[in-house]
Amino acid sequence: MLKTYNCGELNKDHIGSQVTLAGWTDRRRDHGGLVFIDLRDREGIVQVVFNPQLARECHEIATELRNEYVIRISGEVAQRPTGTENPKLPTGDIEITAQKITILNPSKTPPFYINGEVEVEENLRLKYRYLDLRRPRLQQTMLLRHRVVKFIRDFFDARGFIEVETPILIKSTPEGARDYLVPSRVHAGKFYALPQSPQQLKQLLMVAGLEKYFQIAKCFRDEDTRADRQPEFTQVDLEMSFTEEADILQLMEEMIVVMVEKLKPEMRLIKPFPRLTYAEAMELYGSDKPDLRFSLEMRDLSDIAAQSDFSVFRSAIASGGKVKGICAPGCGNYSRSQLEELNKLAQSFGAGGLVTIALGNVSGNLDELTMTLVKSVVAKYLTLDQIKAMATRLNASMGDLLLLVAGKPRSVDTTLGSLRQDLGRRLALPDTNLLAFSFLVDFPLLERDEKTGQWQSVHHPFTMPVEEDIPLLDSAPGKVRSRSYDMICNGYEIGGGSLRIYTRKLQSKVFEILGYTDEEVEELFGHMLEAFDYGAPPHGGIALGLDRIIMLLAGAETIREVVAFPKSQSAIDLTLNAPSSVTEKQLTELHLKLRNE
RNA sequence: GGCCCCGUGGUGUAGCGGUCUAACAUAACGCCCUGUCACGGCGUAGAUCGGGGGUUCGAAUCCCCCCGGGGUCGCCA
Numbered sequence: 064m065l066k067t068y069n070c071g072e073l074n075k076d077h078i079g080s081q082v083t084l085a086g087w088t089d090r091r092r093d094h095g096g097l098v099f100i101d102l103r104d105r106e107g108i109v110q111v112v113f114n115p116q117l118a119r120e121c122h123e124i125a126t127e128l129r130n131e132y133v134i135r136i137s138g139e140v141a142q143r144p145t146g147t148e149n150p151k152l153p154t155g156d157i158e159i160t161a162q163k164i165t166i167l168n169p170s171k172t173p174p175f176y177i178n179g180e181v182e183v184e185e186n187l188r189l190k191y192r193y194l195d196l197r198r199p200r201l202q203q204t205m206l207l208r209h210r211v212v213k214f215i216r217d218f219f220d221a222r223g224f225i226e227v228e229t230p231i232l233i234k235s236t237p238e239g240a241r242d243y244l245v246p247s248r249v250h251a252g253k254f255y256a257l258p259q260s261p262q263q264l265k266q267l268l269m270v271a272g273l274e275k276y277f278q279i280a281k282c283f284r285d286e287d288t289r290a291d292r293q294p295e296f297t298q299v300d301l302e303m304s305f306t307e308e309a310d311i312l313q314l315m316e317e318m319i320v321v322m323v324e325k326l327k328p329e330m331r332l333i334k335p336f337p338r339l340t341y342a343e344a345m346e347l348y349g350s351d352k353p354d355l356r357f358s359l360e361m362r363d364l365s366d367i368a369a370q371s372d373f374s375v376f377r378s379a380i381a382s383g384g385k386v387k388g389i390c391a392p393g394c395g396n397y398s399r400s401q402l403e404e405l406n407k408l409a410q411s412f413g414a415g416g417l418v419t420i421a422l423g424n425v426s427g428n429l430d431e432l433t434m435t436l437v438k439s440v441v442a443k444y445l446t447l448d449q450i451k452a453m454a455t456r457l458n459a460s461m462g463d464l465l466l467l468v469a470g471k472p473r474s475v476d477t478t479l480g481s482l483r484q485d486l487g488r489r490l491a492l493p494d495t496n497l498l499a500f501s502f503l504v505d506f507p508l509l510e511r512d513e514k515t516g517q518w519q520s521v522h523h524p525f526t527m528p529v530e531e532d533i534p535l536l537d538s539a540p541g542k543v544r545s546r547s548y549d550m551i552c553n554g555y556e557i558g559g560g561s562l563r564i565y566t567r568k569l570q571s572k573v574f575e576i577l578g579y580t581d582e583e584v585e586e587l588f589g590h591m592l593e594a595f596d597y598g599a600p601p602h603g604g605i606a607l608g609l610d611r612i613i614m615l616l617a618g619a620e621t622i623r624e625v626v627a628f629p630k631s632q633s634a635i636d637l638t639l640n641a642p643s644s645v646t647e648k649q650l651t652e653l654h655l656k657l658r659n660e
Numbered sequence: 661g662g663c664c665c666c667g668u669g670g671u672g673u674a675g676c677g678g679u680c681u682a683a684c685a686u687a688a689c690g691c692c693c694u695g696u697c698a699c700g701g702c703g704u705a706g707a708u709c710g711g712g713g714g715u716u717c718g719a720a721u722c723c724c725c726c727c728g729g730g731g732u733c734g735c736c737a
Contacts, residue, residue: 092696092697093696093699094693094696094700095693096693096694096695097694097696098694098696099695099696099697101697112695112696114694146695147696147697149697151697155697172688173671174670174671175671175672176671176672176687179698181671182672184666184672185729186728186730189729236737237737239736240736240737259736259737260737284736285736286735286736287734290732292736411663411732411733413733519737520737521737522737523737525737526737621730631729631730632729632730632731
């Protein structure tokens with residue numbers, strides 16, 4: 064090795080030792096006589112002193128150093144003179160008296176600061192990702208990611224799971240996200256698809272008798288990105304035979320709890336993880352991935368609203384809709400422009416409009432509320448008793464602001480749910496040190512495509528229906544519940560899974576309801592049905608989004624912060640400049656011709 | 661594809677119709693400096709304000725189009 068120690072690991076115990084270090088010049092402080100260098104490597108920073116009286120040539124070279132020069136120095140670890148210790152540095156009690164220096168490689172001035180905490184435009188960071196990754200924050204994130212993956216492998220290994228790699232070149236199927244396709248050279252006109260998840264393969268591993276499988280699996284989905292979504296991402300994928308829903312949820316909870324307590328002990332968890340049904344989540348939070356770090360629960364106010372003289376409320380309810388509300392604590396003093404902003408927000412979420420009722424502009428007991436204190440454009444259509452009844456149901460007090468939305472049930476839930484999430488963030492309600500994990504259960508098995516009217520899987524077509532609901536598959540498919548579950552944290556879907564169908568008969572039935580012809584089923588899923596004929600065990604599993612977990616543990620704003628080389632919103636790798644054109648020769652070999660568009 | 665936000669020296673910001681011959685910090689370059697640690701001091705250089713068009717006597721500033729980045733809806737079994 065070109066170095067005998069790492070910069071960050073030196074301390075008083077090494078005083079008097081001869082050491083050789085190598086790393087990057089983090090900063091130079093040139094006093095004309097003395098030159099100080101902060102030498103940085105992955106493990107930290109140590110100060111090197113160049114004294115012209117002790118090593119003249121060495122000092123001359125040191126004056127040439129600039130930020131990010133890669134150097135190697137030899138010298139003695141020395142106690143710093145009394146009064147010059149730096150308590151801000153872990154190595155601040157000591158310094159290296161340089162005797163020899165080699166410039167291994169000079170550096171151009173970097174396009175942005177490596178040694179500062181300044182926010183830099185993201186496309187510049189992505190273009191020079193190798194420099195961005197030199198910064199301490201991203202180094203720490205990469206280290207955390209490594210530790211999480213190591214923890215997961217050890218955790219499952221200790222519980223009898225074995226990691227199996229599944230292929231990246233697999234078969235395209237119509238369900239789910241858009242596939243990334245890879246053209247076949249050997250088979251003209253045919254394509255592989257990159258896996259959206261190893262779903263079918265892990266089920267086949269269960270048929271194979273592996274019983275407990277897991278994998279840190281790369282997955283690919285050709286859909287638009289989001290702050291928490293990349294075209295390629297990593298799943299913690301697992302599958303077990305002879306398992307029940309409770310086993311899987313318990314295992315996942317244990318994994319998360321032990322992981323957080325070991326790797327992020329300063330973060331808090333709610334234990335045990337709350338379990339909500341899908342219906343409860345929609346009713347209370349208007350979301351299938353509610354942020355449980357704050358309450359702001361929604362309540363149905365239809366019965367009260369129906370008695371009001373407000374025609375919007377009355378007609379919404381008369382046509383099968385409902386009126387629901389949430390309480391924004393302490394927002395009774397919102398200005399007209401703030402209220403208008405909320406209204407616009409609600410409209411952008413799909414509400415026809417937002418009704419606000421300010422319960423006075425100072426806090427106090429609800430009993431003191433009078434009509435003169437109420438500020439609302441609909442005040443004249445409501446009685447004081449009605450307003451008080453709504454406020455009571457929403458657990459509001461004086462000085463709060465009630466937000467009401469009327470309309471079709473589903474739309475009211477989701478728009479108010481989005482408003483709730485946004486309001487929580489605006490009011491800084493979430494405790495940033497809290498990881499509010501929960502499980503969502505009892506999802507419906509099927510939902511109708513609004514355009515085609517065709518039934519679609521809510522989870523995926525291999526999901527086991529709740530046994531007592533199976534007779535409903537023919538009569539009322541929309542009422543069939545599934546044996547699927549999601550893991551949620553802080554408003555993010557962290558993972559989802561299910562017990563799987565393992566008999567040909569039931570699987571065929573579900574494919575039939577999903578609208579596949581016998582021929583299509585044979586062509587697309589014949590291998591699965593055939594496998595079920597050879598003693599497939601009952602099985603189930605789950606897959607977690609590893610990147611999102613790291614994002615939450617690292618307190619990062621986006622998933623790009625926890626991926627070494629992420630893609631931009633338009634799915635471009637700015638470091639490598641991918642995707643890119645290919646030669647005509649490559650296209651010809653792949654039997655491809657570009658369309659002129 | 662829709663909607664919203666952003667784009668000023670290398671970097672981060674200010675300026676939002678004339679006083680901009682574009683300011684500040686930092687980085688860079690040169691000189692001085694033996695105990696600094698975001699070292700300090702003096703000096704030098706560096707952006708025609710993402711691109712194009714328009715309004716105006718006058719545009720970094722207002723309008724339109726385009727490009728790039730981000731957020732979100734659609735999409736994500």
